Every structure is written in structure tokens, then in C-alpha cells.
Amino acid sequence: MSAFTLADLERIVAGRATSDDPSSYTAKLVRKGLPKTAKKLGEEAVEAVIAALTEDEAGLVGESADLLYHLLVVLHLRRVPLDAVMAELERRTAETGLEEKARRPAEER
Numbered sequence: 364m365s366a367f368t369l370a371d372l373e374r375i376v377a378g379r380a381t382s383d384d385p386s387s388y389t390a391k392l393v394r395k396g397l398p399k400t401a402k403k404l405g406e407e408a409v410e411a412v413i414a415a416l417t418e419d420e421a422g423l424v425g426e427s428a429d430l431l432y433h434l435l436v437v438l439h440l441r442r443v444p445l446d447a448v449m450a451e452l453e454r455r456t457a458e459t460g461l462e463e464k465a466r467r468p469a470e471e472r
């Protein structure tokens with residue numbers, strides 16, 4: 364399992380957002396502003412849907428990575444911390460009572 368988390372990528376995006384490094388795609392995207400970045404997120408979502416229906420696992424993994432990255436850039440531009448999204452997911456899971464079960468190792472369930 365990868366040790367890399369969305370929180371790691373959120374920190375990197377925040378750092379690169381104001382970078383003057385011409386190679387930074389994040390800085391380029393952030394400079395375009397929220398409307399263009401949100402539109403790009405929508406395009407990436409459509410590409411992920413198409414990949415889910417027509418591509419192999421590697422294709423879907425690639426499009427999913429693009430989608431999550433662009434979502435993080437939109438959240439950054441809206442100044443919404445990823446943690447707020449995770450807290451909402453946690454709140455919903457707590458309502459189902461499945462949270463404890465998910466945290467316990469499979470053999471204990």
C-alpha cells in the first residue's frame with residue numbers, strides 16, 4: 364500500500380500554487396483562476412467516467428489521479444481544507460456505524 368496520501372499532495376499543491384517555477388503545472392493552473400480550474404476538474408471527471416467504462420485498470424488509475432489532483436487544486440483555490448472533506452466523510456460514516464469495523468483488522472471482524 365502506498366504511504367503517499369492526499370494530505371501530502373494537498374501540502375505540495377499549496378506550496379507549488381505560488382511558485383514561479385515555469386515547470387509547475389499547479390502554478391500555471393492557479394494563475395488561470397477558479398472558473399478555468401473548475402472547468403478543468405469537470406473535464407477530468409468526464410475523462411474518469413469514460414475510463415471507467417472503456418479503459419483498463421491502468422487507464423482508470425491515471426484518470427482517477429488526474430481527477431483527485433484537480434479537485435485538490437479547486438479546494439485550494441476555494442480555501443477549503445481537505446480535512447473538511449475528510450471530516451464530512453467521517454461524519455457520514457459515523458452515522459452508519461461502520462467506522463469501527465473499517466479500522467479493525469479484517470481477521471477481527
Ligand SMILES: N=c1c2ncn([C@@H]3O[C@H](COP(=O)(O)OP(=O)(O)OP(=O)(O)O)[C@@H](O)[C@H]3O)c2ncn1[C@@H]1O[C@H](COP(=O)(O)O)[C@@H](O)[C@H]1O
Nearest residue numbers: 372375376379380386387388389390403428429430432433
Ligand atoms: N498530480 C499531479 C497531476 N495530475 C495531473 N497533472 C497535470 O494535469 C494535466 C492534465 O492533462 P491534460 O492532458 O488533461 O491537460 P493539458 O493539455 O496538459 O493541460 P491543459 O492546458 O488542458 O490544462 C497534465 O499536464 C498533468 O501533468 C498533474 N500535475 C501535477 N501533479 C502533482 O502536483 C505536484 C506539483 O506539480 P507541479 O506544480 O507541476 O510542480 C507534484 O506532486 C505533481 O506530481
